[in-house]
Amino acid sequence: xxxxxxxxxxxxxxxxxxxxxxxxxxxxxxxxxxxxxxxxxxxxxxxxxxxxxxxxxxxxxxxxxxxxxxxxxxxxxxxxxxxxxxxxxxxxxxxxxxxxxxxxxxxxxxxxxxxxxxxxxxxxxxxxxxxxxxxxxxxxxxxxxxxxxxxxxxxxxxxxxxxxxxxxxxxxxxxxxxxxxxxxxxxxxxxxxxxxxxxxxxxxxxxxxxxxxxxxxxxxxxxxxxxxxxxxxxxxxxxxxxxxxxxxxxxxxxxxxxxxxxxxxxxxxxxxxxxxxxxxxxxxxxxxxxxxxxxxxxxxxxxxxxxxxxxxxxxxxxxxxxxxxxxxxxxxxxxxxxxxxxxxxxxxxxxxxxxxxxxxxxxxxxxxxxxxxxxxxxxxxxxxxxxx
Numbered sequence: 001x002x003x004x005x006x007x008x009x010x011x012x013x014x015x016x017x018x019x020x021x022x023x024x025x026x027x028x029x030x031x032x033x034x035x036x037x038x039x040x041x042x043x044x045x046x047x048x049x050x051x052x053x054x055x056x057x058x059x060x061x062x063x064x065x066x067x068x069x070x071x072x073x074x075x076x077x078x079x080x081x082x083x084x085x086x087x088x089x090x091x092x093x094x095x096x097x098x099x100x101x102x103x104x105x106x107x108x109x110x111x112x113x114x115x116x117x118x119x120x121x122x123x124x125x126x127x128x129x130x131x132x133x134x135x136x137x138x139x140x141x142x143x144x145x146x147x148x149x150x151x152x153x154x155x156x157x158x159x160x161x162x163x164x165x166x167x168x169x170x171x172x173x174x175x176x177x178x179x180x181x182x183x184x185x186x187x188x189x190x191x192x193x194x195x196x197x198x199x200x201x202x203x204x205x206x207x208x209x210x211x212x213x214x215x216x217x218x219x220x221x222x223x224x225x226x227x228x229x230x231x232x233x234x235x236x237x238x239x240x241x242x243x244x245x246x247x248x249x250x251x252x253x254x255x256x257x258x259x260x261x262x263x264x265x266x267x268x269x270x271x272x273x274x275x276x277x278x279x280x281x282x283x284x285x286x287x288x289x290x291x292x293x294x295x296x297x298x299x300x301x302x303x304x305x306x307x308x309x310x311x312x313x314x315x316x317x318x319x320x321x322x323x324x325x326x327x328x329x330x331x332x333x334x335x336x337x338x339x340x341x342x343x344x345x346x347x348x349x350x351x352x353x354x355x356x357x358x359x360x361x362x363x364x365x366x367x368x369x370x371x372x373x374x375x376x377x378x379x380x381x382x383x384x385x386x387x388x
Contacts (some may be wrong), residue, residue, distance in 0.1 A: 044074035045145035052118030093117035146388035160371035162247035162361030196222035224361030235383035239339030246373035259349035260289025279309035286333035297355035
């Protein structure tokens with residue numbers, strides 16, 4: 001006798017197959033969502049760690065606020081992470097061993113010698129659409145990133161003969177236009193040389209290169225001093241501990257401090273740059289107190305090759321010189337002064353795109369070669385790198 005049909009067995013197969021299909025959908029859809037959320041979380045963690053590290057010098061409260069704001073601003077799975085899901089830790093990152101030692105609370109005096117890194121961990125519960133059918137409604141995702149402060153310091157001597165419009169020019173390069181007061185070699189003790197010549201700052205021309213300038217006596221080179229580290233676009237430069245006096249003329253009664261002040265302030269621009277249409281050797285003209293400490297960023301090659309020099313900056317007013325943050329363009333001359341505002345607030349200078357070097361000199365209208373004196377200062381570059 002033949003057995004009858006097994007009713008209901010097909011339904012069992014359908015349930016099994018549907019369960020398997022649901023599991024596959026969970027893997028295909030929910031796993032994709034989980035991985036996408038992971039990537040977005042890592043971006044949030046990186047942004048938060050960098051923001052925290054960049055603000056550590058302003059104190060722990062400011063750093064934590066910046067890190068939390070960056071983490072919550074970067075959405076994960078279409079939503080902002082709750083601040084409660086952002087964990088911030090401070091400590092010391094050892095670049096040699098690639099290890100992080102947590103420090104707990106810190107003071108600004110401990111940055112960056114003892115505390116130089118910010119670590120951020122973000123957590124998010126990723127909802128699983130298909131996974132909930134098989135009893136898994138969500139999956140916890142966690143991402144961590146660590147960023148550290150990098151600090152470079154140089155203490156240059158800035159010579160009064162330093163003409164930033166000769167920045168990064170080869171030795172022997174002449175300024176683009178002659179001193180208007182030159183009337184013949186040695187005929188005027190105040191104006192002995194027709195123009196300025198690039199060469200080692202603080203040194204004078206010798207017999208081998210006098211012929212380049214056609215001079216029979218030694219002339220002080222007029223190149224500005226190059227800071228001893230390469231700059232990084234986006235980094236912050238601070239100028240501190242400025243001191244010294246310079247004379248912007250052969251007349252030594254014209255000594256001024258780094259702000260260009262000697263009781264009175266004479267505002268000028270670069271006579272040659274102005275006469276040439278607003279730039280000299282590809283570096284923009286600028287207006288600021290004569291004798292003041294100034295600077296310019298350049299790329300790795302001589303500035304002459306730039307197609308269109310940047311516009312001139314005007315620091316003729318005290319308000320303009322009292323900037324708190326300055327973002328000059330590459331090859332755009334700017335005022336430094338003491339590196340602080342008149343109310344003693346530290347000024348910050350943002351390194352522009354395309355910059356490799358920072359040069360510092362002294363402002364003059366023409367003829368840097370008869371200036372005397374020096375300024376000294378500390379130049380500090382601070383930037384953040386993601387180390388984990």
